[in-house]
Amino acid sequence: MKTGFKTDRDAEWRIELRNRMSAKERTAIPRVKMPELDAEYRKKTHREVNEGLSLEQAVLEATRCLDCPDPGCIKGCPVHNDIPGFIKNIERREYPEAIKVLNHTTVLPAVCGRVCPQENQCEASCIYNKMKKPSVAIGNLERFAADFERQITGYIPIEKRKAEEDSVEEAAPRHFYPIKVAVIGSGPSGLTFAGDMRMRGYGVTVFEALSQFGGVLKYGIPEFCLPNEIVDHEIGKLRKMGVEFRKDTLIGATYTYDELFAMGFKGIYIATGAGKPRFMGIPGENLPGVMTANEYLIRLNCLGPGIFGVNGVSLDGKRVAVIGGGNTAIDAVRYAVRMGAERAMLVYRRGLDEMPARQEEIRHAREEGVEFMMLCNPVEYLPDTNGYLRAMRVQKMELGEPDESGRRSPRPVEGAIDEIEVDLVVESVGYLPNTPQRLEGVTMNRKGEIVVDETSMQSSASAIYAGGDIVRGPATVILAMGDGRKAAASMAEAFEKAMGEITL
Amino acid sequence: MTFCRIAYYNHQNDQIMNEILSIEPYSEKTARVRILNPVIADKFEPGHFVIVKFQSDGHRIPFSIISSDTQEGSIDIIIHRADGLDEILAMIRTGESLPDLLGPLGRPADIAQNSRILFFGDGAGVVPLLPLIKSAKEKGCSVKAVLSEHSSRTQCLMSEIQRDCDAVVTVSDDNLLESAMNLVSTESIDKVIMSGPTLIMKRLALETKKRGIPADCVLNMLMIDGIGLCGICRVIVDGERKQTCTDGPVFDAHKVDFDQMFNRQRLFV
Numbered sequence: 001m002k003t004g005f006k007t008d009r010d011a012e013w014r015i016e017l018r019n020r021m022s023a024k025e026r027t028a029i030p031r032v033k034m035p036e037l038d039a040e041y042r043k044k045t046h047r048e049v050n051e052g053l054s055l056e057q058a059v060l061e062a063t064r065c066l067d068c069p070d071p072g073c074i075k076g077c078p079v080h081n082d083i084p085g086f087i088k089n090i091e092r093r094e095y096p097e098a099i100k101v102l103n104h105t106t107v108l109p110a111v112c113g114r115v116c117p118q119e120n121q122c123e124a125s126c127i128y129n130k131m132k133k134p135s136v137a138i139g140n141l142e143r144f145a146a147d148f149e150r151q152i153t154g155y156i157p158i159e160k161r162k163a164e165e166d167s168v169e170e171a172a173p174r175h176f177y178p179i180k181v182a183v184i185g186s187g188p189s190g191l192t193f194a195g196d197m198r199m200r201g202y203g204v205t206v207f208e209a210l211s212q213f214g215g216v217l218k219y220g221i222p223e224f225c226l227p228n229e230i231v232d233h234e235i236g237k238l239r240k241m242g243v244e245f246r247k248d249t250l251i252g253a254t255y256t257y258d259e260l261f262a263m264g265f266k267g268i269y270i271a272t273g274a275g276k277p278r279f280m281g282i283p284g285e286n287l288p289g290v291m292t293a294n295e296y297l298i299r300l301n302c303l304g305p306g307i308f309g310v311n312g313v314s315l316d317g318k319r320v321a322v323i324g325g326g327n328t329a330i331d332a333v334r335y336a337v338r339m340g341a342e343r344a345m346l347v348y349r350r351g352l353d354e355m356p357a358r359q360e361e362i363r364h365a366r367e368e369g370v371e372f373m374m375l376c377n378p379v380e381y382l383p384d385t386n387g388y389l390r391a392m393r394v395q396k397m398e399l400g401e402p403d404e405s406g407r408r409s410p411r412p413v414e415g416a417i418d419e420i421e422v423d424l425v426v427e428s429v430g431y432l433p434n435t436p437q438r439l440e441g442v443t444m445n446r447k448g449e450i451v452v453d454e455t456s457m458q459s460s461a462s463a464i465y466a467g468g469d470i471v472r473g474p475a476t477v478i479l480a481m482g483d484g485r486k487a488a489a490s491m492a493e494a495f496e497k498a499m500g501e502i503t504l
Numbered sequence: 505m506t507f508c509r510i511a512y513y514n515h516q517n518d519q520i521m522n523e524i525l526s527i528e529p530y531s532e533k534t535a536r537v538r539i540l541n542p543v544i545a546d547k548f549e550p551g552h553f554v555i556v557k558f559q560s561d562g563h564r565i566p567f568s569i570i571s572s573d574t575q576e577g578s579i580d581i582i583i584h585r586a587d588g589l590d591e592i593l594a595m596i597r598t599g600e601s602l603p604d605l606l607g608p609l610g611r612p613a614d615i616a617q618n619s620r621i622l623f624f625g626d627g628a629g630v631v632p633l634l635p636l637i638k639s640a641k642e643k644g645c646s647v648k649a650v651l652s653e654h655s656s657r658t659q660c661l662m663s664e665i666q667r668d669c670d671a672v673v674t675v676s677d678d679n680l681l682e683s684a685m686n687l688v689s690t691e692s693i694d695k696v697i698m699s700g701p702t703l704i705m706k707r708l709a710l711e712t713k714k715r716g717i718p719a720d721c722v723l724n725m726l727m728i729d730g731i732g733l734c735g736i737c738r739v740i741v742d743g744e745r746k747q748t749c750t751d752g753p754v755f756d757a758h759k760v761d762f763d764q765m766f767n768r769q770r771l772f773v
Contacts, residue, residue, distance in 0.1 A: 209731050211557060211564075211604040219733075248606040250731060254543055275733045279745065286738065286764050295734040387767045434732070 005104035006074075007085035009067065017092055023066050031134040032061040039367040043337050046223045049364055050114070053137075058144040062091035065136045068127050073138060076125030078482035081105045083122055087141055096152070098145040107195035107238070108188060108481060110150065110230045111217060113143025116478045117358050150233050176201045179495055182265040183207065184251045184436070187215025188477045189271035189468030191234065192484030194243045197269075200492045204243045205265070209250040212302065215273055217477070219298050222331050224338070225361075252437030257464075267463050267491050270436055270450060271484065274469035278430040280323065284381030285427075289389025293324070293332045293428035300335055319343040319421060321392060323378055324428035325355040330365050332426045337368045344370045345420075349377040349397050349410045375399070375410065379417065381425060391421045431474045439464075449473060457487035458494075465491055522602040525578055530660035534584045535593060536570065542577030544569070544607045550615070550639035551722075551754050553632075554581065554607030555730035558592050565589075566727045566749070568632040569608060579607075582631045582661075609730050613720065613754045618644045619694040623669075624684050624708060626652040626677075626700030630661055632722045632753070633699050641668040648691070650684045652677055652700075680704065685711050693717055698757060699724070702769055706762035713758045721757035723748050725769070739765050 008014070035051040036042075042049050053061060065087045073083040082101050089098035102109045118124075118139035126135030180203030183190045191214075194204045212218045214231040239245065249255065260268060277292035279285055300315060320336040322329050325348035336344040346365065348355060351374050355362065366372070375397040384390035396416035399408040435448035443451045443460040450466040452459050457467045467483025469475055525538040544554060548569050555564045567581040583593050613636050615621065621640050625633045630651060640647045649665055653674040666672050675683040681704060688696065688711070696712050698705050699722040712719040725737035725748040737748035740761035746752065 209606065210729060211560075211606075248604050250606060250609070253547070253608055254606070277733070277735045279735070286740065286768055288768060288770065292735040295728060295736050298728055298734055383767075387770070 005101075006082050007101055009069070009084070013092060014067065014088055017088055018067050021063065026064055026066055027128070027131060027133065029060065029064050031064070031137055032057045032140070034137070034140050036364075039369075042224070043368050046338060048227050049224050050140075050143075052147055053140055053144045058090055058141060059093060061137050061141055062087045064128075065091070066127060072125035072127065073122040073136075076122040078121065078478045079105050079485055081122070081142070083138055086145055087136065087138070090141060090145060095145060095148045099149040102142065102145060105485075106481065107192050108234050108477075109142050110146035110234060111188065111226060112478055112481070113139050113141075113146055114226050114230075115221060115476075117476060119359060121478070146230075150230070176203075177495070177499070179203065179266050180205065180264060181267040181269065181491065182251075182260050183269045183271065185209075185215055185271040185273055185434075185468075185470075186213040186235075186245065187271060187273050187468065187480065188217060189273075189480035189484040190215070190269065191238060192481040193269045193271065193467070193488045194484075195238055195241065196485055196488030197492065198238070198241045198243050200488070202492070202495070206238075206243060206245050207249045207251050207255075208245065208247050211247050213245055213247065216275070219301055220275075220294075220328065220331075222297065222301060222335050224334070225331065250437075252439065257436075257439050261463070266495070267465065269484070269487055269491070270439075270459075270464060270466040270470060271468040271480070272434040272436055272470045273480075274431040274433045274449075274474045276432040276434055277427070278432060280378065280427055280429055282378060282380055284383065284389070284392075287381055287383050287387065287389045289423060290381055290425045290427065293322070293328050293426050296332050296426045297328070297335070300339070315339055315424070318423035319345075320424045320426065321345040321347050321373075321378075321420065321422045322426045322428055323347050324430075325350065325357060326428060326430075327357045327361060329426075329428035330357045330361045332428055333370050334361075334365050334368060336424075336426070337365075337370060344368075345373050345422075346370055347373045347376050347378060347394065349375065350407060351375055351399060354399075354407045376418075377410065377412070378425070382419070389422065389425060391419050392425060394418045394420055431469070433470050433473065436470075442466075447473070455486070456490035457483055458490060462494075522605045524596055524598050524600050524602065525576075527596065527598055530582075534582060534660050536580055536582050537596065538573075538578050538580050539602065539605060540576075540578050541605055541607075542574075544605070545572040545574050545577050545579050547608045548572035548579060549608070549612035550635040551610060551613035552608035553610050553730075553753060554579070554605055555609060555727065556581070556602060557604035558596065558602060560603040564604070564606075564728055564730065566609075566730060568635065568722075568753075570631070570634050571638065582634075584628055584631070606730060609749060610753050611751070613639070613697070613722075615640050615643055615645065615697075616694070620646045620692060621648070622684070622687060622691075622693045622696045623647065623649040624651075624696060624698040624700065625649065626680060626704055629698075629700035629722070629724065630665070632724065633697065634661065634664060636697055636722070637665060637668045646670055648687065648693075649673070650675065650680070650687060652680055681707055681711070684708060688712065688715060688717060695720065696757075697722070697754075702762050702766045705757060705760075706766070709757040709760065709762065719757035720754050721760060723753050723755060723760070723765070725749075725753070725765075739768075 037049050067084045071084050086098040086101040122138045123135040128135045183194050183206040186206050186208040194206050198204045213235050217231045277294050320341045322333040333344050333346045376394045378392045379395045380393040382391045396413045397410040398413050400411045403409040433449045441461045452466050452471050457465045459466050465487040467487045468480035523540040527535050527537050529535045553566050553568050570580040572579045623633050647669045648671045649669045650673045653676050696719040705721050727737050727749050728734040730749045732747050732750035741755050742759040
């Protein structure tokens with residue numbers, strides 16, 4: 001696998017394609033709108049909201065890309081996908097070629113095309129922004145290419161007709177090293193690392209504590225944003241490449257780190273993520289009816305809405321208040337809509353502009369009828385006579401000076417406290433790292449995150465690397481993947497160096 | 505909902521994992537289930553628990569590990585036919601494999617060598633005490649137990665308890681606490697380990713605290729992932745939020761906020 005892989009911009013077909021239409025004509029095309037399910041309909045279904053571009057829409061959108069000589073989008077992408085390279089293949093209708101270009105740099109294109117915050121990354125660096133026009137819909141096109149590949153079977157790849165570059169689909173490391181590595185966690189970072197190392201010819205085993213593979217992609221992100229089928233497909237591709245997967249294995253408990261080394265693993269990549277919930281820490285937090293976003297989403301994503309125990313809290317219907325302003329909060333509140341909530345409220349202590357959630361998600365939530373209660377902060381949850389949650393007391397806030405994160409910090413408006421009747425409160429106020437258990441010799445910071453060298457992702461123990469949220473704190477899927485890629489490159493380099501030193 | 509018959513194949517040991525080796529009924533309502541899993545059997549320490557899924561689309565249910573056999577590579581759990589477990593007991597068959605078994609989870613209990621320990625159990629709470637009683641015996645402790653009489657769960661496990669205890673007192677529900685406190689005050693006890701209904705544990709915790717006797721409690725909380733992600737099993741211990749799955753299930757009884765726990769526990773009684 002090549003870091004910074006780039007297709008040949010001066011290939012004959014590409015020059016011809018560029019000359020087919022002038023830049024003026026291309027920029028005159030309006031951005032193709034992603035087809036979406038109707039808001040009223042989708043409130044009653046768990047189907048994916050974005051339906052995906054049709055073939056003709058994708059080609060039209062791809063035509064907008066100017067194939068710049070110095071593309072900013074590649075620099076804006078944390079894993080440096082060759083964006084014009086794949087888009088131009090869509091334009092010339094060689095869709096499987098497009099996915100092959102992406103496969104050089106990403107193992108999860110169908111996922112990234114859906115959940116990456118492109119508007120802050122590749123699309124933010126698109127040349128169209130300078131023309132004050134909406135950027136090329138890179139995310140939608142990436143998703144199109146990946147979905148196309150998943151949906152076609154029996155297609156004869158171009159190299160069967162004309163031998164050319166390699167692809168993941170051939171699943172072929174051409175050589176094998178008798179060296180195996182262990183990956184802890186099957187989320188985006190672990191999967192990327194696993195794919196990269198396998199491509200380089202190493203034996204890879206992925207250990208997952210829970211019963212399904214995919215980590216946050218399965219347990220965190222709901223079906224209507226990222227269908228599980230897509231994650232399973234990507235994992236299936238890795239299996240085909242020869243990556244082994246082990247579920248129900250909590251490293252530190254089921255096996256210790258020392259045992260992994262004793263089993264013959266020469267390197268370990270820790271990508272356990274950040275999934276331990278933070279709490280508001282206010283009175284009434286332990287009342288039945290107050291839960292974390294993790295509990296809410298895991299129950300809905302993986303267990304269904306059923307009740308635990310006779311008096312358990314059902315997740316159906318009700319007046320639901322989700323506390324927080326991140327993507328997880330939006331996911332939870334949109335899920336509440338789908339569970340038939342009477343009122344689905346999003347309670348955030350800052351304003352709409354300060355919300356860290358993606359714009360698209362905020363728009364979707366609004367269309368679905370979510371009530372946005374901005375500049376509100378719950379200060380207490382109140383019980384009914386039976387000790388169940390009845391209401392919350394909400395403090396009105398106003399924005400003050402920007403804090404160190406650059407966002408204007410909220411402060412309470414004196415005396416402005418409302419009481420709001422609720423049946424269910426879902427707290428989504430941040431995450432703490434899933435600090436590995438019984439891991440010795442590895443330096444961690446005060447928060448319990450693993451300290452690594454930023455270029456090599458190597459921890460203070462030479463055979464242990466780490467990346468993703470366990471290193472950087474809660475961040476995005478794509479950054480976690482970028483870490484996986486960097487770690488694979490440097491771990492492989494270390495192995496190759498060591499092997500070079502052994503001469504027989 | 506079909507029971508998963510596909511065995512989980514462990515490539516490392518070339519062995520079928522999570523097979524149900526035997527189901528030994530204690531009574532109509534209770535059975536001891538032996539499950540093949542050499543990895544967990546090796547790691548087991550008294551106090552550990554496992555998360556079991558009986559169906560691939562079923563709930564994740566925590567069970568205390570009662571004992572392990574490292575030779576055979578198996579662990580024992582006790583399933584009681586209540587709390588929605590009736591169906592499960594009717595459904596499982598010897599020779600089938602469980603789709604998911606995660607463990608060992610939780611922290612082992614702290615039992616000092618050669619100490620004098622009084623176990624206090626009521627209802628289903630007796631089950632998690634079994635491995636602790638056995639461990640105390642093995643550590644040369646003087647082991648006494650006070651158990652509620654009417655509970656069918658204790659009745660069927662009594663022979664096992666009697667084997668490992670120096671003295672067992674069974675009492676009726678009405679004077680459960682009094683009997684326990686009598687024992688505590690008349691004999692010298694280094695530690696009380698309790699497991700049972702929250703309100704009784706709360707009173708016993710208060711009484712032992714008054715007399716300055718250390719006391720541990722084994723908490724039985726609902727769990728989902730069992731590895732500290734969901735927060736459903738949270739309890740307040742010494743003013744701090746703790747998770748039963750990762751910080752427990754054994755806590756210092758003098759520091760647990762039983763009132764708050766009682767309110768949460770109604771979620772799943």
